[in-house]
Amino acid sequence: xxxxxxxxxxxxxxxxxxxxxxxxxxxxxxxxxxxxxxxxxxxxxxxxxxxxxxxxxxxxxxxxxxxxxxxxxxxxxxxxxxxxxxxxxxxxxx
Numbered sequence: 001x002x003x004x005x006x007x008x009x010x011x012x013x014x015x016x017x018x019x020x021x022x023x024x025x026x027x028x029x030x031x032x033x034x035x036x037x038x039x040x041x042x043x044x045x046x047x048x049x050x051x052x053x054x055x056x057x058x059x060x061x062x063x064x065x066x067x068x069x070x071x072x073x074x075x076x077x078x079x080x081x082x083x084x085x086x087x088x089x090x091x092x093x094x
Contacts, residue, residue: 002084004077010065012040012058014077021085025078029058029066042067043090048074051090 003015004027012029020026027050030039040056040063048071055063070077078089 002080004073004080009069010058010062012062012066014066014069016081016084018084021081021087024087024090025081025085026053026090027066027070027077029056029062031057040066042070044070044074044077045091046089048072 001015001017003013005014008031009029012031014027014029016026016028020028025044027042027044028039029042038056039054040058041053042050043053044050050067050070052063052067058066
């Protein structure tokens, strides 16, 4: 599971799974198992805004913190995503 960073944000790792790179850029957030099951999932737009598909175990505060982190770091995160996928941002193609 490729992690965007080795550290946690609001107590959660931010990552994607190698088989989910056929979708547009998104971020999973999980504190334990780095799988899609039970994780939160944020689709990332080309301006860094996110669309929450699944909140997983996160509460509203944790979601806001992670959304803010993604907004501030999405361009750097996209470079990691692009190492594995040719898919672009949510509702947009590269």
